Amino acid sequence: MASKDAAHEHDYSTGWGWLGISGLYTQYMWVWVWLAVLTIVEVFIPEPHIFSFIYGGFAELTFPRPFVIVSLIALALVKTWLVAWYYMHLIAEKPAIILVACAPFVFSVFLTVGIFPWAGG
Amino acid sequence: MAAQNASVMAGPGPGEESLGVTNGKIGMWTFLVMDAMTFAGLLAGYARLRWTPGSDWPFPIEAFGVVGIQLTAFNTFVLICSSVAMVHVLAYQMRGNMKAAQGWMIATIVGGLIFLSIQGFEWTHLILDKWPFLFDSGYEAKYNLNFAATFFILTGFHGMHVAIGVIYNTIILMGMRSGKVTEEHTSTVEIAGLYWHFVDLIWILVFTFVYLI
Numbered sequence: 606m607a608s609k610d611a612a613h614e615h616d617y618s619t620g621w622g623w624l625g626i627s628g629l630y631t632q633y634m635w636v637w638v639w640l641a642v643l644t645i646v647e648v649f650i651p652e653p654h655i656f657s658f659i660y661g662g663f664a665e666l667t668f669p670r671p672f673v674i675v676s677l678i679a680l681a682l683v684k685t686w687l688v689a690w691y692y693m694h695l696i697a698e699k700p701a702i703i704l705v706a707c708a709p710f711v712f713s714v715f716l717t718v719g720i721f722p723w724a725g726g
Numbered sequence: 727m728a729a730q731n732a733s734v735m736a737g738p739g740p741g742e743e744s745l746g747v748t749n750g751k752i753g754m755w756t757f758l759v760m761d762a763m764t765f766a767g768l769l770a771g772y773a774r775l776r777w778t779p780g781s782d783w784p785f786p787i788e789a790f791g792v793v794g795i796q797l798t799a800f801n802t803f804v805l806i807c808s809s810v811a812m813v814h815v816l817a818y819q820m821r822g823n824m825k826a827a828q829g830w831m832i833a834t835i836v837g838g839l840i841f842l843s844i845q846g847f848e849w850t851h852l853i854l855d856k857w858p859f860l861f862d863s864g865y866e867a868k869y870n871l872n873f874a875a876t877f878f879i880l881t882g883f884h885g886m887h888v889a890i891g892v893i894y895n896t897i898i899l900m901g902m903r904s905g906k907v908t909e910e911h912t913s914t915v916e917i918a919g920l921y922w923h924f925v926d927l928i929w930i931l932v933f934t935f936v937y938l939i
Contacts, residue, residue, distance in 0.1 A: 633810060633813045633814075633817075634810070636810075637806060637807070637809075637810040640806045641803060641806060644799060644802050644803060644806070645799075647799075647933075647934065647938055648795065648796075648799045648938070650938075651787065651938050651939070652787055652795060655795070655796065673939070674939055677934050677938050677939050678934070678939075680934070681930055681931055681933075681934035681935075684930045685927050685930050685931065688809065688923055688926055688927045688930065689923075689927060692809055692810075692812075692813055692919075692923040692926070693919075693920055693923045693924070693927075694916070698747075699746055699747060701747070702747060702751075702752075702755055705755055705756070705759055706755065706758075706759065708759055708763075709759055709762035709763050709765075709766055712763050712766055713763075713766040713769070713770065716766055716767060716770040717769075717770045717773055720770055720771070720773075720774045721770075721773060721774060721777065722774060722777055722778045722779070
């Protein structure tokens, strides 16, 4: 309870108005802006031609497949972290809860490595 | 305001918390971890099927079309907006402004409903127009049917979570309107928020693996 209160004291007592709108607060709104921007980047990387309406400059652009896969996974992990850390209040949570929250990621790595068709079978 | 903060910050009574965290929050986190592992299993199974040599797996952009990717990207944005609206519900509740909290909760629910509506439109479009071979043997399958199967399981399982979240949030809203959920019940709203943000978090991964990669 104390950890939650600490998080909200930080968020609401020190937050600045966002673009002059007093009801909106900097930290959460900037996380929202980053999530939106990263979503646009995510769509741009595999399909830059979707953005060819911008000066028509991306119609021929393509990125190497390994770069697309690695960058998209990295972007997804960053967005996931933003949501968990700020919106789900892990930033102010007890270490035990953070460890519990990390468990599925460890599980995912073992599961994917374990059943991925490395040998082609 | 001081009295209100005192009541909000009074904390749970004896037996209502474990390890310094309220039982309700521990319960929700335990459920979310279990749920995340279920999604991890589904995504790992998706990866196993997709990257098996000779799987004849299409690139998503070819199967969904540009409009599908754009529409789903917009849907992702809707869910992000709904998530930040949920943050504001708790923010206004903590400051004792329950009227504003109710307004943001309505925005959260509307965001979830828009997401479900677009997903419903997408499913209808895919089943009737893009993948007629799913239910009509008169059409020849263009590619591995596991592509459609994993798509429907992953997006359907997530969509079910969104639908449950909309119902959950609606119940909280009704509680606010009837006066049963007041500015003192921050834990109730925070736990509902954990679920709703989790739904957003999972969609980030599903969107990346199913639509973009």
